């Protein structure tokens with residue numbers, strides 16, 4: 001199971017995260033209104049670029065030129081488009097960079113899978129988050145049962161208000177939904193905006209990774 005810890009920003013906190021072996025990706029917010037906006041934390045891009053963990057840059061309705069600049073300056077491996085980006089922008093990114101692309105959909109009351117149709121051949125992953133008044137980091141969960149009717153094979157990550165208490169529910173989803181490949185955690189593991197509680201992350205990731213490995217074996221056997 002891919003474990004992405006999003007909203008990392010503070011350099012010492014990032015160094016601590018590197019010691020947690022189960023964490024696969026680190027998410028960094030490049031959306032100026034967010035309290036987790038990376039450039040606000042004072043370190044220059046080169047310092048972040050040296051971080052060895054694969055870095056996911058999170059953008060909201062940002063221009064392609066600016067995304068490409070940040071990819072280069074910060075050494076990003078993936079970009080996460082968290083706003084209302086058009087398929088044409090994903091196409092442009094595909095043509096101009098090799099970084100992987102995650103397109104986010106915010107699931108709300110009037111949810112319809114049809115919104116994904118135009119994106120499914122342009123992304124490496126979808127990420128499902130909770131709809132709300134702000135673009136992300138809301139700390140709220142949507143009804144995960146909606147994922148039962150996911151109609152595509154494109155791999156996806158589950159996100160939105162995931163908390164330490166959710167280990168068993170997440171494992172149940174991971175087993176039940178063939179295209180689910182990972183999870184994304186953020187505000188429920190925070191000390192303050194952009195600074196994570198590393199002990200909480202350590203305990204949670206140890207618990208979930210162990211059981212997810214068994215679940216994955218079962219998933220593969222079920223497919224064969």
Ligand SMILES: O=C(O)c1ccccc1NCC(=O)[C@H](O)[C@H](O)COP(=O)(O)O
Pocket residue numbers: 006007027029031034035036058060082129135136137138139140159160161162184185186187188
């Ligand atoms: O975290 C933010 O401040 C943020 C702001 C604008 C767009 C996206 C943002 N976060 C992106 C993420 O991938 C979060 O992990 C995701 O929204 C879930 O957050 P949470 O509900 O706090 O677990």
